[in-house]
Amino acid sequence: MENYAIEMLNITKRFPGIIANDNITLQLRKGEIHALLGENGAGKSTLMSVLFGLYQPEEGVIKKDGKVVKINDPNDANRLGIGMVHQHFKLVECFSVLDNIILGVEPNTAGFLQKKEAREKVVALSEKYGLQVDPDAVIEDITVGMQQRTEILKMLYRENEILIFDEPTAVLTPQEIEELMQIMKGLAKEGKSILFISHKLNEIMEVADRCTVLRKGKYIGTVEIAGTTKEELSRMMVGRDVEFVVPKDPAKPTDVVLDVQGITVASKSHKHKNAVNNVSFQVRKGEIVCIAGIDGNGQTELVYGISGLEPLKGGRIEFLGQDITKMPIRKRSTMGMSHIPEDRHKHGLVLDYTLENNIVLQRYFEPEFTNAAGFLRKDNIRKYAERLIDEYDVRSGQGPITPARAMSGGNQQKAIIAREIDKDPKLLIAVQPTRGLDVGAIEFIHKQIVKHRDAGNAVLLVSLELEEVMSLSDRILVMYEGEIVGELDPKKTTVEEMGLYMAGAKRQ
Amino acid sequence: MILLLQYTLIFASVLLLVALGGCVSEHSGVINLGLEGIMVMGALGGALVMKFLPYDGGAGFGMFICVLLAAMLIGVLYSSLLAVACINLKADQTIVGTALNMLATALATVFVKSMNTAMNPNDHSSEIFYGKAKEAFVSKLGNFELNWFMIVAVILLVIVYVMLYKTKFGLRLRACGEHPQAAASVGISVFKMRWAGVLLSGLLGGVGGITYITAGASTWKFENGVAGFGFLALAVMIFGAWHPFKIAGAALLFGLFRALGNVYGAFDFLKSMNIPSAIYNMLPYIVCLIVLTFTSKNSKAPKAEGIPYDKGMR
Numbered sequence: 086m087e088n089y090a091i092e093m094l095n096i097t098k099r100f101p102g103i104i105a106n107d108n109i110t111l112q113l114r115k116g117e118i119h120a121l122l123g124e125n126g127a128g129k130s131t132l133m134s135v136l137f138g139l140y141q142p143e144e145g146v147i148k149k150d151g152k153v154v155k156i157n158d159p160n161d162a163n164r165l166g167i168g169m170v171h172q173h174f175k176l177v178e179c180f181s182v183l184d185n186i187i188l189g190v191e192p193n194t195a196g197f198l199q200k201k202e203a204r205e206k207v208v209a210l211s212e213k214y215g216l217q218v219d220p221d222a223v224i225e226d227i228t229v230g231m232q233q234r235t236e237i238l239k240m241l242y243r244e245n246e247i248l249i250f251d252e253p254t255a256v257l258t259p260q261e262i263e264e265l266m267q268i269m270k271g272l273a274k275e276g277k278s279i280l281f282i283s284h285k286l287n288e289i290m291e292v293a294d295r296c297t298v299l300r301k302g303k304y305i306g307t308v309e310i311a312g313t314t315k316e317e318l319s320r321m322m323v324g325r326d327v328e329f330v331v332p333k334d335p336a337k338p339t340d341v342v343l344d345v346q347g348i349t350v351a352s353k354s355h356k357h358k359n360a361v362n363n364v365s366f367q368v369r370k371g372e373i374v375c376i377a378g379i380d381g382n383g384q385t386e387l388v389y390g391i392s393g394l395e396p397l398k399g400g401r402i403e404f405l406g407q408d409i410t411k412m413p414i415r416k417r418s419t420m421g422m423s424h425i426p427e428d429r430h431k432h433g434l435v436l437d438y439t440l441e442n443n444i445v446l447q448r449y450f451e452p453e454f455t456n457a458a459g460f461l462r463k464d465n466i467r468k469y470a471e472r473l474i475d476e477y478d479v480r481s482g483q484g485p486i487t488p489a490r491a492m493s494g495g496n497q498q499k500a501i502i503a504r505e506i507d508k509d510p511k512l513l514i515a516v517q518p519t520r521g522l523d524v525g526a527i528e529f530i531h532k533q534i535v536k537h538r539d540a541g542n543a544v545l546l547v548s549l550e551l552e553e554v555m556s557l558s559d560r561i562l563v564m565y566e567g568e569i570v571g572e573l574d575p576k577k578t579t580v581e582e583m584g585l586y587m588a589g590a591k592r593q
Numbered sequence: 594m595i596l597l598l599q600y601t602l603i604f605a606s607v608l609l610l611v612a613l614g615g616c617v618s619e620h621s622g623v624i625n626l627g628l629e630g631i632m633v634m635g636a637l638g639g640a641l642v643m644k645f646l647p648y649d650g651g652a653g654f655g656m657f658i659c660v661l662l663a664a665m666l667i668g669v670l671y672s673s674l675l676a677v678a679c680i681n682l683k684a685d686q687t688i689v690g691t692a693l694n695m696l697a698t699a700l701a702t703v704f705v706k707s708m709n710t711a712m713n714p715n716d717h718s719s720e721i722f723y724g725k726a727k728e729a730f731v732s733k734l735g736n737f738e739l740n741w742f743m744i745v746a747v748i749l750l751v752i753v754y755v756m757l758y759k760t761k762f763g764l765r766l767r768a769c770g771e772h773p774q775a776a777a778s779v780g781i782s783v784f785k786m787r788w789a790g791v792l793l794s795g796l797l798g799g800v801g802g803i804t805y806i807t808a809g810a811s812t813w814k815f816e817n818g819v820a821g822f823g824f825l826a827l828a829v830m831i832f833g834a835w836h837p838f839k840i841a842g843a844a845l846l847f848g849l850f851r852a853l854g855n856v857y858g859a860f861d862f863l864k865s866m867n868i869p870s871a872i873y874n875m876l877p878y879i880v881c882l883i884v885l886t887f888t889s890k891n892s893k894a895p896k897a898e899g900i901p902y903d904k905g906m907r
Contacts, residue, residue, distance in 0.1 A: 159777075159778060159780060160780040163779075163780060171778070174775075175772070175774060175775035175778040175779075176772070176775055177767070177768050177771045177772045177775050177776075178771065178772065178896065179771055179893075179896075180764075180767075180768070180771070184764060185775075187764075188764060188765070188768055188775070188776070188779050188781070189765075189776075189779030189780050189781055190779070191761040191764060191765075193760070193761045196760045196761050196762060197759055197760055197761075198759055198760060198761055198764065239779075
């Protein structure tokens with residue numbers, strides 16, 4: 086008999102109208118890194134909620150070390166040595182690293198905190214596993230990577246044996262991802278069992294020993310990574326072959342659509358620095374221009390400046406030959422500028438509005454959606470929303486009347502993309518359009534973007550994913566510390582060369 | 594001058610106690626706008642004890658303890674209304690707090706009036722007289738009248754600080770006010786911690802209430818409530834950035850302005866300026882407006898305050 090750290094056998098969990106987990110079996114060996122792969126909505130989260138006792142399965146059992154266990158709430162899971170790094174960190178921002186680690190299991194005498202031992206233990210653990218953190222740093226001042234290391238230390242401090250990582254790389258820079266992979270391998274070597282939830286095939290291929298695939302709530306299979314390929318995994322996950330690189334013809338750029346002339350945008354975090362410094366470039370009809378760079382080098386602020394979310398400190402922007410430097414956002418939008426924002430919760434959706442109202446958010450005032458007396462034409466809004474939901478395959482519980490908050494991240498993103506592309510904009514600004522999405526959805530979105538270009542429109546893409554940059558763009562502009570340091574041709578350059586520009590080691 | 598010091602300290606004590614109450618509650622994640630009402634109820638509890646407990650002059654430790662406990666108890670009981678509504682029933686905290694304020698003054702007035710009428714059919718006032726009993730906890734140090742509640746305020750200040758920042762309880766309480774989902778994920782009961790925060794604020798608010806009415810007069814008219822001191826205390830809390838010691842500093846500042854209204858007549862140069870007394874009485878409230886206009890921008894408020902905790906939310 087094999088030695089399993091935890092087994093979830095034949096788990097079935099039903100919700101009204103949907104079987105979220107249909108007879109799923111997941112067996113985690115001691116000391117292995119086991120990937121759990123599936124598209125958005127495949128049932129990964131539900132399965133983990135069952136493991137943490139948030140839901141009780143209708144059928145199936147959970148075994149730890151071969152014995153059946155009952156998990157009624159997260160405390161039970163904790164006692165069994167199961168810990169999780171959540172996708173959205175569960176850290177108190179204004180507490181120190183140490184306080185966050187000990188929260189809930191505070192060493193104390195008569196209720197008074199005794200932090201000295203705890204600090205020693207944390208320092209020892211961080212040295213043992215190569216998790217560099219400063220125990221006294223406050224969470225809001227440290228990088229996302231360090232916050233994640235704090236979460237890992239939280240589990241190690243509790244002496245958890247089974248570590249679950251829920252899409253841990255979604256928020257990290259390429260360098261941090263590399264470090265995390267090393268840390269995970271180190272933890273497995275020390276005998277920890279790791280469950281790695283992801284839909285990034287490259288990472289699974291690099292780090293995992295085995296992989297269990299779910300699709301639409303069903304168990305598809307468990308494979309040894311050594312004996313499989315990226316293509317096979319994606320076929321198991323999506324149920325068909327996936328094209329990793331969207332086929333596209335060479336660009337035939339014509340007239341200038343967007344002309345950015347020496348713009349400067351102030352930085353929010355540093356009072357005396359500019360986030361964007363004297364940047365000039367053009368985007369023409371029929372081309373996809375991509376801004377590449379490591380997160381935080383001014384891409385966000387550049388887009389804020391162009392879309393009108395932030396005022397410019399200097400410079401000029403022309404759109405379709407007209408000066409739009411001081412133009413209000415709605416005017417830019419009605420002129421034919423679309424913006425798929427980086428932060429979909431902050432700038433993309435009103436989370437407490439329904440899906441249909443979110444879909445007409447920029448167009449509700451048009452005669453099609455508002456009658457002469459100023460009342461909304463609900464029938465037309467519904468019809469329009471239904472068409473977009475259908476065309477862009479936006480999945481949700483109640484269709485047009487689903488509150489945006491209740492939708493999964495991937496489907497929220499698809500709703501935004503549907504809204505922005507369907508406006509048929511002359512210029513589409515897409516910031517990280519595929520962040521957090523699975524391969525099937527990425528392929529779809531990439532196709533839409535290329536189609537939009539082929540229809541004779543301009544696309545400005547901002548992306549941190551090098552693969553996306555290489556496969557989609559017609560021209561690459563690399564940003565480093567608020568400036569454009571190089572213009573590259575994706576057909577002639579390599580990822581390595583681009584990396585040198587991104588790191589500031591090279592400039593034109 | 595001694596009078597100014599005395600009034601400053603007593604008003605600062607009131608503001609400190611009540612602001613600490615607000616601070617504890619908000620660190621647990623519940624905005625307690627009902628402090629004004631809690632003060633009224635605490636004051637009523639204390640005043641009733643002073644009226645009815647037999648007392649024969651001199652320093653009365655027993656009397657003091659009974660008054661203190663009564664004010665605390667009534668404050669805690671009254672704040673439990675806020676806890677039930679806001680934590681268990683997830684009601685809007687602002688609305689419930691406001692309702693508690695309106696209820697408290699009305700309830701106290703009706704209660705005292707009917708009590709007075711029952712004892713003397715011709716007495717329809719809402720006043721409680723406790724002049725003599727007050728002597729039980731006021732010690733004369735020369736010209737300075739030391740109200741024992743000043744000492745209580747200092748002791749509670751230290752206790753609240755230690756509790757919030759040096760104990761397991763405090764760490765958990767603050768986690769619930771900042772990121773309840775994080776607290777829950779490590780096995781902390783957000784409901785229990787928030788209940789604790791609200792009840793503690795009731796206790797502190799109740800003591801603040803009795804301190805306020807014994808600050809000057811020897812009788813209190815309950816239809817007057819506590820003249821917005823609960824709200825002033827909230828301003829003190831915000832100005833004090835939700836930190837006990839900074840709150841103490843803010844309370845002294847506001848206490849000074851409030852005291853000026855009472856004793857400006859004793860200062861020749863102030864008197865010679867011929868400013869109407871109404872201006873002095875308005876001072877603390879005007880200062881409050883100005884100070885908050887400039888400081889509330891860089892607010893250090895607990896992030897999750899005011900949001901009912903919902904397990905399902907991410």
